[in-house]
Amino acid sequence: MTRRVLITAEQAFGIAADVGSYKEFLPLVARSTVRGLKKISSTKTQFSGDLQIRIEKLGREESFTSHVETDSESRLVTATSSDGPVKSLTAIWKIEPQGSAADVTISIDYVLKSMLLQLAAGKFMDYAAQKILNAFEARANELYGSTSS
Numbered sequence: 001m002t003r004r005v006l007i008t009a010e011q012a013f014g015i016a017a018d019v020g021s022y023k024e025f026l027p028l029v030a031r032s033t034v035r036g037l038k039k040i041s042s043t044k045t046q047f048s049g050d051l052q053i054r055i056e057k058l059g060r061e062e063s064f065t066s067h068v069e070t071d072s073e074s075r076l077v078t079a080t081s082s083d084g085p086v087k088s089l090t091a092i093w094k095i096e097p098q099g100s101a102a103d104v105t106i107s108i109d110y111v112l113k114s115m116l117l118q119l120a121a122g123k124f125m126d127y128a129a130q131k132i133l134n135a136f137e138a139r140a141n142e143l144y145g146s147t148s149s
Helices: 009-017 019-025 115-144
Strands: 002-005 029-039 044-055 060-071 076-081 086-098 101-112
Touching: 002 115, 009 076, 009 086, 009 101, 009 115, 019 029, 019 044, 019 115, 029 060, 060 086, 101 115
Parallel strands: none
Antiparallel strands: 002 101, 029 044, 044 060, 060 076, 076 086, 086 101
């Protein structure tokens, strides 16, 4: 799912790569911390991102750790996990410059350990991706001013 925001690709990448701030703007994220930050090259970093997801309507709270790689040159943030409730998860933020704006794409591919949760989440993921992009745009607006196109 893609959304155009009226900030630079570098600004958009900064928001996507700031995993430690996810708790401040992403829906359902109750806690987000970064551990073991390593600079791999002049444009790439790796770290562990610990997220706690809270779904109050279901009375559920789950924590998991992702291996995160950021690449400021290609403007990609890739998180992979097989921790907690997740059998496998790959989440990719891709930022593409569009003049003075940026196209922000989030793709999430996942398999949950619980078949019941997997079935429930399947119907929810398009809605969740839309909510994530709405929250991303609100964060961009908070940090950089009007981002509506």
